[in-house]
Amino acid sequence: MSAIRTTAKCTLVLGALLILPFVSSGQESHIGKLNGHAGTGRELYFRYCWGCHGFHGDGNGENAPYLNILPRNFVAATFKCRSTPTGTLPTDKDLFNSLVRGFNNTNMPSWITLTDQNRADLVAFIKTFSPRWKTDKAGDPITVPAEPKLTMESIKHGQELFQKLECWKCHGQEGRGDGPSASTLTDSNDQPIRPYNFAAGSRFKCGSTNEDLYKIFLTGVDGTPMPSFGDVVKPEEAWDLVHFLRTLQVNHKSPELALWESTKEGAEQVASRRIKGTATGSGIQQ
Amino acid sequence: MRVKAGYLAGLATLAVCAVIVHAMPSGGTVSGKVTYEGTPAKQKPIDMSKEPSCAKQHATPITTETVVTGSNNTLDNVVVYVSAGVPDENAPGQVVKFEQKGCQYIPHVLAFQVNQTLEISNADQTSHNIHPLPKVNREWNKSQPPGSAPISEKYDKPEFIPVKCNIHPWMHGNFAVMKNSHYAVTQGEGGFSLANLPPGKYTITAWHESYGDQSQDVTISGSETKTVNFVFKAKPY
Numbered sequence: 262m263s264a265i266r267t268t269a270k271c272t273l274v275l276g277a278l279l280i281l282p283f284v285s286s287g288q289e290s291h292i293g294k295l296n297g298h299a300g301t302g303r304e305l306y307f308r309y310c311w312g313c314h315g316f317h318g319d320g321n322g323e324n325a326p327y328l329n330i331l332p333r334n335f336v337a338a339t340f341k342c343r344s345t346p347t348g349t350l351p352t353d354k355d356l357f358n359s360l361v362r363g364f365n366n367t368n369m370p371s372w373i374t375l376t377d378q379n380r381a382d383l384v385a386f387i388k389t390f391s392p393r394w395k396t397d398k399a400g401d402p403i404t405v406p407a408e409p410k411l412t413m414e415s416i417k418h419g420q421e422l423f424q425k426l427e428c429w430k431c432h433g434q435e436g437r438g439d440g441p442s443a444s445t446l447t448d449s450n451d452q453p454i455r456p457y458n459f460a461a462g463s464r465f466k467c468g469s470t471n472e473d474l475y476k477i478f479l480t481g482v483d484g485t486p487m488p489s490f491g492d493v494v495k496p497e498e499a500w501d502l503v504h505f506l507r508t509l510q511v512n513h514k515s516p517e518l519a520l521w522e523s524t525k526e527g528a529e530q531v532a533s534r535r536i537k538g539t540a541t542g543s544g545i546q547q
Numbered sequence: 548m549r550v551k552a553g554y555l556a557g558l559a560t561l562a563v564c565a566v567i568v569h570a571m572p573s574g575g576t577v578s579g580k581v582t583y584e585g586t587p588a589k590q591k592p593i594d595m596s597k598e599p600s601c602a603k604q605h606a607t608p609i610t611t612e613t614v615v616t617g618s619n620n621t622l623d624n625v626v627v628y629v630s631a632g633v634p635d636e637n638a639p640g641q642v643v644k645f646e647q648k649g650c651q652y653i654p655h656v657l658a659f660q661v662n663q664t665l666e667i668s669n670a671d672q673t674s675h676n677i678h679p680l681p682k683v684n685r686e687w688n689k690s691q692p693p694g695s696a697p698i699s700e701k702y703d704k705p706e707f708i709p710v711k712c713n714i715h716p717w718m719h720g721n722f723a724v725m726k727n728s729h730y731a732v733t734q735g736e737g738g739f740s741l742a743n744l745p746p747g748k749y750t751i752t753a754w755h756e757s758y759g760d761q762s763q764d765v766t767i768s769g770s771e772t773k774t775v776n777f778v779f780k781a782k783p784y
Contacts, residue, residue, distance in 0.1 A: 339686045348687025393685070426692055427674040430714045441597045445716035449680055481688050486713030488676035488690040492698065 288394065290353040290385035295377055297353070302386025305379055313368065318390035320450075330367040331450050338391035339449065339484040342467035347481040347489035349400025350393060356384045358468070365464040403479050405472050406496045411504055416521055419505025422498055426490065431456040435534055436509030449484045456486075459509035460534060474503045511535050575767035578740035579775040581625040581733050581753055587614040587781035588757070593717045600672040601650035601715070611717070612655045613757045614781070621737025622779060624656045625755045626707075626723045628730035629741060630762060632749035636727040638663035638701075645720070647675050647691070652710065652720030656756070658732050660725050661705055668697040674714060679722060681708045688713075707754060721756050753777040 290297035306314075313332040315322040320334035333340070342359050343351035360380045363371030372380060388394040409415065423429060431446065433439040436459030448454040457465065467473055467482070478499045481489030494502070507517030508527065511534045521527035590610035595602035602608075615623040643659040645652065648670040659665060669675050669691045677698065678688040683706045689698055702708070702724045712718040723730070731739040741751070746768045754760040758779040765773050 337682070337686075346687075347689060348685045397685070426690065427714065430674070442714050442716060446713055449686060481690075483686055483688060486676070486678065486688070488678065488688040488713070490690045493690055493692055493695045 288385050288389045290357070290381050290388065292353050292357045292377075292381050292384070295381040297378070297381030297383070297385035299382070299385040299389050302382035302384070303389075305375070305383050306386050309372070309375075310383070318387070324368075328368050329452075330364075330448075330454070331452060332369070334450075335387050335390035337484075338393045341482045341484055343400070343480050343483070344402040344476055345400030345480065346403060346491055347483055350397055352399045352402060353381075353384050353388075356387060357381060360384070362468060365462070365466050367466075403476065403491070405475055406500075408471055408475075408503075409497060409500055411516055411520060413520065413524065415501045415504045416508060416517065417505075418498070419501035419503070422494070422502050423505055426494070426502075428502075431486065432459065436460055436506070446486045448486070454485055459506060460511055463510060463513040471500075471503050471507075474506060475499050478502060574743050574745045575770055576740060576742045576772040577629075577744060577749070577751055577765055577767070577775050578738070578772060579627075579777070581622045581627065581737045581739065581755075581777045581779070582620045583614075583616065583622045583758075583779045583781040584620065585781040586783045587616060588784055590614065595650055595715075595717070598650055598673055598715060604649035609649070609651060612719070614755075615655070617736045619736075621733075622755065623733050623735065623737060624721075625733045625737070625739075625753050625777070625779075626656060626658050626725075626730060627733065627739040627741065627751060627753045627777070628658075628723075628725055629727060629744070630750045630752040632747055633727045633729055633744075636660065639728065642666050644668065645722075647671055647677075647712070647718070650675075650712075650715050650718055652718060654720075654732070656721045656723060656732050658723035658725055658730050660728060662701050662703055665700050665702070665722070666697045667691070667700070669693060669695065675712045675718070676714055677710065678713055679708045679710045681706055684708065684724070707756075709756075723754065751775050753779075755779055758782070 288299040311322055313322040313324045313328065314320055314335060315325065318335035320332040322332060325332055338350060340351045340355070343355050345351055345355070357380055360372045360383060363369050429440050430442045431440045433443065438456040438458035440456065443456050446454050446456065463469070465473060465477070467477055477487070478494060479489065479491045481487055504517050507515045508521040510518065511531050518531070522531050590612065592608040592610050594608065595605070612624065617623055638660045642664045643657060643666070645657050645665060645667045647668070650671060650673070667677055672693050674690060674692040676688060676690045680686065681702070683704045684702045691698060702722070704724065705726045706724050708722040708724065710720040710722055729741050729744065731741055733739050744767050748764065748766050750762050750764050752760055752762040758781070761777060763775050765775055767773060
């Protein structure tokens with residue numbers, strides 16, 4: 262009898278502990294027609310997320326010490342993938358999309374297995390960790406003008422911008438993430454971080470479409486060394502850069518790469534950058 | 548009616564008081580020196596060979612600035628400010644400037660008030676990215692290629708914020724976002740002076756980027772000048 266009572270008491274205390282820090286969280290999220298509720302999101306969070314993101318949402322979960330790119334700290338409310346300008350809060354839709362997509366090259370998986378409602382609820386709950394969600398509004402999403410037609414001029418101009426804006430200082434002249442400053446980079450958690458290697462990867466952290474790439478220039482990746490070029494590039498220039506960056510992805514088929522390879526200069530360059538050899542490693546040349 | 552009259556009288560008194568406070572001579576002053584004891588870390592010369600356009604601006608390589616000292620063990624780049632005893636103040640209209648020149652931040656420590664406009668400019672022939680790393684304020688990171696317009700920003704909470712440029716890893720500076728206008732950054736010989744303090748009790752705090760902070764209480768009566776000195780323990784590493 263007393264054992265049962267003790268267990269009941271323990272459960273009560275534990276329950277109270279779980280609920281207490283978030284009693285006042287009436288936070289909601291709105292993604293299109295979906296309305297997420299923090300109350301439901303809390304249950305999901307303590308089932309799927311807290312192992313890495315931690316009890317307090319500070320990215321200090323049980324698994325955190327074993328992860329290379331540390332889990333997001335929701336208390337700091339600095340988010341990488343946004344459609345909003347640098348330094349502003351992301352929209353609910355941005356957070357929702359991050360849950361759908363997951364983060365390539367990190368331990369954050371895609372949560373495509375959850376329902377849309379589940380993800381909306383999680384977004385609402387994530388917004389209870391930082392007081393900034395009460396004091397600040399999400400930034401105004403940047404406008405992405407229609408993509409201009411792909412031309413060689415566009416690629417060439419993108420190439421000039423890659424030099425002029427000094428993208429190569431980190432990403433390297435061939436986009437391999439080996440520029441002169443690359444080895445010194447750290448993120449805002451003081452952890453070493455690598456610039457994106459265009460030659461090797463095909464997926465980007467914040468989505469892989471041309472539009473996603475465009476947004477990266479204008480919003481920056483907050484919490485990392487990648488700055489925002491929002492004040493310094495014009496929309497058409499950003500599109501030129503997108504077109505050029507696709508030609509650095511020598512192992513990823515794209516209309517941009519095809520066009521670039523159709524010229525003599527481009528074909529030679531791409532051929533020289535592709536890895537040749539066998540999968541086992543014998544005869545590999547770069 | 549009576550209540551209203553009392554109310555008016557109160558208001559009038561307040562107005563008179565306000566005028567008096569305004570017209571009062573500048574009030575008391577806290578001044579002093581910041582020094583160190585022990586051996587401070589030796590500042591290392593910066594190798595800018597990866598950025599020739601900056602390297603050529605310095606006849607002899609500049610050194611790191613984590614500890615800047617003057618003669619007689621004085622310590623520079625210390626922010627001395629009134630941390631308690633003064634109400635929070637609104638930001639002044641004047642703009643504070645932070646410059647990137649020769650791949651170096653000028654000044655190394657920049658103090659300004661909450662919501663005061665901060666203007667960041669790039670005088671170099673190379674791109675910089677300005678990446679302040681606040682914990683309390685919002686974090687942003689902006690690219691500034693040569694010849695581009697100055698960046699205007701504000702911070703809405705008091706904080707000491709390290710600033711860096713990811714492209715040039717040796718570049719390092721600090722923003723000190725203050726709650727009120729009573730602050731100074733020691734320059735030259737470690738001296739500071741906080742003027743215009745009305746009579747009262749204050750806590751004066753000195754902050755150094757490598758050695759942390761320390762505070763002292765001081766009481767000001769009339770327009771006297773009180774001396775407060777700070778001594779930091781220097782670490783040799």
